Amino acid sequence: MDVRILWFHKLQIFSGHRPPRNWLLLCVVSVFVLVALLNSFSSGAFNTLTTSVKPEVYTNYRRLKEHTETDYIELKTISSGASDPKQIRLCGKEREDYVPCYNVSANLLLGFKDGEEFDRHCEVSQDQPYCLVRPPRDYKTPLSWPVGRDVIWNANVKISKDQFLSSGSMTKRLMLLEENQISFHSDDGLIFDDVKDHSRQVAEMIGLGSDADFWHAGVRTVLDIGCGFGSFGAHLLSLKLMVVCMAAYELTGSQVQLSLERGLPAVLGNLISRKLPFPSLSYDMIHCAQCGVSWDQKDGMLLIEVNRILKPGGYFVLHGTSLSTKEGSMIEGFVPKICWTLIGRQEETFIWQKTTDSQCYSSSTQGVIPPCREENEDIRSYYEPLASCVDATTSKRWVPIQNKSSNSQITPADLEIHGVNQDEFFEDFESSRSALRNYWSLLTPLIFSDHPKRPADEDPLPPYNMIRNVMDMNARFGGFNSAFLEAGKSAWVMNVVPVNERTTLPLILDQGFIGILHDWCEPFPTYPRTYDMLHANGLLSHLTSEGCSITNLFLEMDRILRPEGWVVLSDKLGAIENARAITTQIRWEARVIELENGSQRMLVCQKPFVRK
Secondary structure (H helix, E strand, O other): OOHHHHHHHHHHHHHOOOOHHHHHHHHHHHHHHHHHHHHHHHHOOOOOOOOOOOHHHHOOHHHHHHHHHHHHHHHHHHHOOOOOOOOOOEOOHHHOOOOOOOOHHHHHHOOOOOOHHHOOOOOOOOOOOOOEOOOOOOOOOOOOOOHHHHEEEHHHOOOOHHHOOOOOOOOOOOEEEOOOEEEOOOOOOHHHHHHHHHHHHHHHHOOOOOHHHOHHHOOOEEEEEOOOOOHHHHHHHHOOOEEEEEEOOOOOOOHHHHHHHOOOOEEEOOOOOEOOOOOOOOEEEEEEEOOOOOOOOHHHHHHHHHHHHEEEEEEEEEEOOOOOOHHHHHHHHHHHHHOEEEEEEEOOEEEEEEOOOHHHHHOOOOOOOOEOOOOOHHHHOOOOEOOOOEOOOOOOOOOOHHHOOOOOOOOHHHHHHHOOOHHHHHHHHHHHHHHHHHHHHHOHHHHOOOOOOOOHHHOOOOOOOOOOEEEEOOOOOOHHHHHHHHOOOOOEEEEEEEOOOOOOHHHHHHOOOEEEEEOOOOOOOOOOOOEEEEEEEOHHHHHHHHOOOHHHHHHHHHHHEEEEEEEEEEEEHHHHHHHHHHHHHOOOEEEEEEOOOOOEEEEEEEOOOOOO
16 A cells, blocks of 8 residues: 555544534644655655665764754655644752662562662652653763773762762772862872782782783683772773663762763662672673672572672682681681682682583582572573572583683584574674664764764764663673674673573673663663663563563663664654654654665654753
8 A cells, every 4th residue: 555645644633522623633634644655655765765875864963953854844744634643751969860760668568678678679660750851950971982981070969978988998989079079090190000919919810921921821801899999990991891880779979870881881780689680601700899799698589690600710809807806707618518618818808610510510519508599590680589599500501611612603512502593693793783784884974983084064062972881681692792792893892682682692792792681661760861872672572572662661771871872763654654753752862764674664763951
């Protein structure tokens, strides 16, 4: 059926029985809409782009704005039958730093105790607002890297005056500069030198010449529990390691919020009563420097959880405690039960190494902690209660980190271990690479601060919409992350694998990338305004089939996306049309791009800096 007939039929349906004045207005609007549609179909389908369009179309920022404004007006007219869709209101000032699922007062009233009141409880949370979280009044776009890693705007985060201290723990030091900036790197170099010395010490304790050798020793991914403000992770990131900061939710002075504001990988998470949202055998090293975890609690289940996500031959680094204390004595007596060996001890720093022999857990010398039942261990790890059994001892992925090759290339043998077909793995990579090359070349001059060609008269105002981090909301095999690396982009990618999709996160992590399991019917565990770009392929269709609210998804995306941040969604035509209608309600600038696959469309959006 002709699309023009379909749209005309929709206009008839929208009109209904209205007073004569409304009929006259509707007729006038209908004529203009039909003229616009007929013109658009003479040159292409419904104002979309194909790969045959010359890249110059989007090299001018102001031209993109004009196109977007035209699309916005057109969409409001067509999708609502000549009446404006109801715009979603802005939340009040009190929700500027709102994080869903973390309500300690409500959790206490519901009977959570013994630390569980500080955990994430989306299953009982009823306080999610149907509104758009606004930025603070004095919010400023983050500084571009590398300066932005060490200096952030004070107004962008929630922090009290008492927390502006130039002393404190090694990874939790900051300084106030000129009353509107926070620095994590003092002029005298003391903060940086402390972290660098600690990193070098850890490397030497595991038998390396320097911390530059971490990668060659199999250490590529690190989980930094209670990370301070991310200074240790920032240093390791400069050494090409991927470090995820994980810390508890905090009302002010949040370790996760400040780390993400610096552009560093971070996620909210507690080691209290539930498993972490990572599959078994995820990390090469787990680091805790005065991280605030009471390791002697829960009958050792906290250490069992660390053992679960630590890879064979991986390292657990504990700094800031003493084995002469009650906690230290408990750790020293418990770690042999999970087959860890103390390999280094200097002052307040201790390093244990996990065994490379999976048979250790069933030997007579251990045998105290039973193995877990054979089930889908990765699905069980999504915020399930802590376990008192040892996981993944019979997994095909039991490969010591020391056996890794010097590069992160995935081999056919690796794919066989993960049960992944070679064709589908490389198809995911090729399709992601194609998207970056063929379509994103139209947008690269606008969104990447390291793009080589930036003529002054063609660029938006500073800071040029730079991209430091990207969330791939439906990561599949990590092809998008791989394509980013191949393209030479300096941004890191948080790979999110939906819990009800195929379990591919272990393969992503084994490539040296970072990622997390998540249910997109729930809010994501992060603070507002923490990502520069969101990307997803096929997520909208998946969530629709799961019965999840797409409007709530866009409210959540708006919450975690910084002002002037970008969203790129690829999906079926119907899903993209519905999504584009929602973008008018939340006042995003949006444009649809037609892909080579006729049934697929790409929706490119930008969140405005100011929204009234």
